Amino acid sequence: MANIELIKKLSNSFGISGFEDEVIEILKSEVRGYVDSFEVDPLKNFIAVKSLELAKPIVMLNAHMDEVGLIVKGFTSEGYLKFSKVGGIDDRVLLGKRVVIGKNRVKGVIATVPIHLQEQSERNRVEKAKDMVIDIGVKSKEEAEKLVSLGDFVGFDVKFEQLSENTFVGKALDDRLGCALITEILKEKFNFPIVALFSSQEEIGLRGATVGAFKYTPQISITIEGTISADFPDVSDHEKCTTVGNGPVITIKDNSVITDHELRGKLVKIAEKLKVPYQFKQVFVGGTDSSRIQLTKAGVKVLVVAVPVRYIHSPISLFNINDYENTKKLIIEFLKSL
Missing domain, CATH: 3.40.630.10 (Zn peptidases)
Structure with missing residues (x-):
């Protein structure tokens, strides 16, 4: 077995x-x-x-x-994290995903603008990873730097589980x-x-x-x-x-x-x-x-x-x-x- x-x-x-x-x-x-x-x-x-x-x-x-995953490459003044992809990942699967960052296992989410606030032109294109940020719930660069370091890995916050009798996801x-x-x-x-x-x-x-x-x-x-x-x-x-x-x-x-x-x-x-x-x-x-x-x-x-x-x-x-x-x-x- x-x-x-x-x-x-x-x-x-x-x-x-x-x-x-x-x-x-x-x-x-x-x-x-x-x-x-x-x-x-x-x-x-x-x-x-x-x-x-x-x-x-x-x-x-x-x-x-x-x-595959992501790596932290910078901070915005508002405390968001900028990142680069590690390995081949389609940008379309990133927005709105929960992530875990670094050895401290800081939780975050890849930020997305609600559809209600998007222009029609924005709805018809895929945002590029280089333009995305990770939200870790802080309000400044200084707060973010206390929790996360440049070069920290970013992994997807997903748990392994059984989906049906013979299928599993993770x-x-x-x-x-x-x-x-x-x-x-x-x-x-x-x-x-x-x-x-x-x-x-x-x-x-x-x-x-x-x-x-x-x-x-x-x-x-x-x-x-x-x-x-x-x-x-x-x-x-x-x-x-x-x-x-x-x-x-x-x-x-x-x-x-x-x-x-x-x-x-x-x-x-x-x-x-x-x-x-x-x-x-x-x-x-x-x-x-x-x-x-x-x-x-x-x-x-x-x-x-x-x-x-x-x-x-x-x-x-x-x-x-x-x-x-x-x-x-x-x-x-x-x-x-x-």
């Missing part, structure tokens, strides 16, 4: 790119006793290793810890679902060395993975993601990318990588043998850490397997727990076949 409490804990934690510390502490407590050692490198990659003494090819499991499911899956998989027994690379700063350019695979370079790497689903009524079937509830998503190609054909074929055969539902990512967009890992040293064979998630890169996302379970089952059986 899926460890819902672990997913909840990871989703509710804050880990904007460059501020992954809270996620790292959760992962440390979860993998302790199931791996031989772990470390945090200078870019805040969290790396856990298991059975390196075995004279067999190293397999890497990769998921990124960071989430923030940062891209890629806390991958982090939770690797944590659960590490508790299984395998007869080869495993390196778990929980990477940092993926959302701002795959930065953590660029260096994270160098110390323990694998022969095979599986990146586990929460990926795009646009399975809405007004979207053509071939543009939905993935469908929530239809099983693990296997990537053939995206904007950054072409996965290994032989390994992918083996993964599909195992899914069919186990009667695990699966789907291919239909729209070749986005990119993952796999593209950086693939180019490490003399090259690495890579796969990308994902849980389909609606509304990624927004304050709240949705997934089906059966997709999570089937992803875990498929990856474990694939690893046992190596």
Whole structure:
């Protein structure tokens, strides 16, 4: 059974790119006793290793810890906060959202002008993030500076919860679902060395993975993601990318990588043998850490397997727990076949 409490804990934690510390502490407590050692490198990659003494090819499991969010860049004289985006966020999803700021967990809301006070021209355009402010309920710059510092992270104030029998919603499911899956998989027994690379700063350019695979370079790497689903009524079937509830998503190609054909074929055969539902990512967009890992040293064979998630890169996302379970089952059986 899926460890819902672990997913909840990871989703509710804050880990904007460059501020992954809270996620790292959760992962440390979860993998302790199931791996031989772990470390945090200078870019805040969290790396856990298991059975390196075995004279067999190293397999890497990769998921990124960071989430999209905002960062404080200034104050107005009235005590509002100016901010910049961290990672790819659509400006349209920001206005009116509750946020949490910095280590002091200051509460705020991204300010919006009531529709009653908007000119017609304002109603027909999207306000840009650079023009938005965060209201923390104070009246001056001096008051704001006592609570918040320049460079503080800003995360979305959203709590993980169950929506229906099989669906759950929460923030940062891209890629806390991958982090939770690797944590659960590490508790299984395998007869080869495993390196778990929980990477940092993926959302701002795959930065953590660029260096994270160098110390323990694998022969095979599986990146586990929460990926795009646009399975809405007004979207053509071939543009939905993935469908929530239809099983693990296997990537053939995206904007950054072409996965290994032989390994992918083996993964599909195992899914069919186990009667695990699966789907291919239909729209070749986005990119993952796999593209950086693939180019490490003399090259690495890579796969990308994902849980389909609606509304990624927004304050709240949705997934089906059966997709999570089937992803875990498929990856474990694939690893046992190596």
